[in-house]
Amino acid sequence: RAGGAIAARLEPGEALGEPEPENLYGELDALLDEVAKGAPVLIAVDDADLADPQSSGWLYHLARHLERRDVRLVMTVAHRRRGTPLGSIDSIRSEPSTRTMTLRPLGRSATAALLGLGTKDGAAGTLVDALHAACGGCPSLVAAAARTLAGSPLPADTEPAEAVGRIISARLGRAVLARLVALPCETSGLLALLEAVAVLGVDADRPTCALFSGLEISEVDVLIDCLVDDGLLSAGHFIRFEQGIVRSALLAEMGSSRRSLAHIAAARVLEQRGAPP
Numbered sequence: 419r420a421g422g423a424i425a426a427r428l429e430p431g432e433a434l435g436e437p438e439p440e441n442l443y444g445e446l447d448a449l450l451d452e453v454a455k456g457a458p459v460l461i462a463v464d465d466a467d468l469a470d471p472q473s474s475g476w477l478y479h480l481a482r483h484l485e486r487r488d489v490r491l492v493m494t495v496a497h498r499r500r501g502t503p504l505g506s507i508d509s510i511r512s513e514p515s516t517r518t519m520t521l522r523p524l525g526r527s528a529t530a531a532l533l534g535l536g537t538k539d540g541a542a543g544t545l546v547d548a549l550h551a552a553c554g555g556c557p558s559l560v561a562a563a564a565r566t567l568a569g570s571p572l573p574a575d576t577e578p579a580e581a582v583g584r585i586i587s588a589r590l591g592r593a594v595l596a597r598l599v600a601l602p603c604e605t606s607g608l609l610a611l612l613e614a615v616a617v618l619g620v621d622a623d624r625p626t627c628a629l630f631s632g633l634e635i636s637e638v639d640v641l642i643d644c645l646v647d648d649g650l651l652s653a654g655h656f657i658r659f660e661q662g663i664v665r666s667a668l669l670a671e672m673g674s675s676r677r678s679l680a681h682i683a684a685a686r687v688l689e690q691r692g693a694p695p
Contacts, residue, residue: 442472443479450480450489458488466493467507474506481510523555532560533567548582554661556649562590563663582663591671594650594664603644607633611641612650615657616668617680621688622657630687 453459463469466477481491495507510516524532529550535542553559598608610631615622618630628638645651652658659665669677 443476446476447483451487454487454489458490461489461491463491463493465496467495469507471506478506478509481513481516484515524550524553524557524560525555526550529553529555529560532557533564549663552582552661552663552666554663556661558593559590559661559663562593566590582666590663591667594667595671597648597650601644601648603641607631607637607641608645611638611645612668613672613680615651615659616665616672617677617684618688620656621684621693623655624657626687626691627657629690630684 450459461480463477466474469477477491477493480489484491493507493510495511511518526546530542530546533546533549535546549560549563553563595609598605598612601608610633611627614627614631618626624635624638624642627633628635631638633641642651642653642657646653649660650664652660672680
């Protein structure tokens with residue numbers, strides 16, 4: 419309603435312009451007070467960390483003045499990556515009245531609900547277990563698997579391992595690649611590192627990944643930090659995928675010929691590193 423009130427004040431084709439923030443906040447406050455007279459108001463903002471400076475500035479202003487109104491502000495915010503500057507959304511997090519809730523990976527029953535499958539024992543339950551393990555409870559991966567199942571249902575007698583293999587389609591591989599473009603590192607380096615981790619498997623430590631991908635160890639460290647922050651990798655002494663289905667999708671996206679050459683290259687790298695036969 420507040421957005422409609424703002425739009426109603428503009429003539430067709432007229433731009434809002436850039437008034438002083440204090441003036442704009444005052445107008446928005448007045449509109450919000452008007453809307454809140456009749457009933458409590460919920461303001462829900464998805465991906466608030468992607469807001470432009472003016473919008474995030476207003477959200478910070480709003481968060482500091484909520485106690486005056488029957489208004490609640492709910493936002494979803496991605497995990498802040500290391501090295502990025504602090505902004506208005508980070509200031510909201512530090513407000514005493516802010517309650518932060520960290521979303522956890524989906525459980526088995528939630529995975530089954532998204533897939534539209536039952537959770538009881540039997541073929542459906544076994545498939546839920548296999549996909550839950552492969553996706554690691556990541557909602558976007560479970561949703562991608564659900565879309566694949568909806569477009570191409572599996573035969574009733576399909577084994578779980580075969581079913582997961584079928585669900586890892588080219589679409590899922592492309593979705594992972596598209597996700598890399600949005601990260602604050604060079605896409606080619608990110609892809610080279612992910613493919614190294616996928617091919618090397620249990621032998622994927624930092625020096626071996628650097629040698630295999632042709633990257634400097636310092637570059638590998640920066641790329642690992644970026645991918646850990648995004649939730650694609652976990653890194654201790656060895657580097658692992660958080661979701662096994664991502665590794666499978668990347669290997670499928672490589673194609674059989676390039677994948678075979680990569681495995682030969684990995685064997686040579688491991689031999690150089692003194693790995694046992």
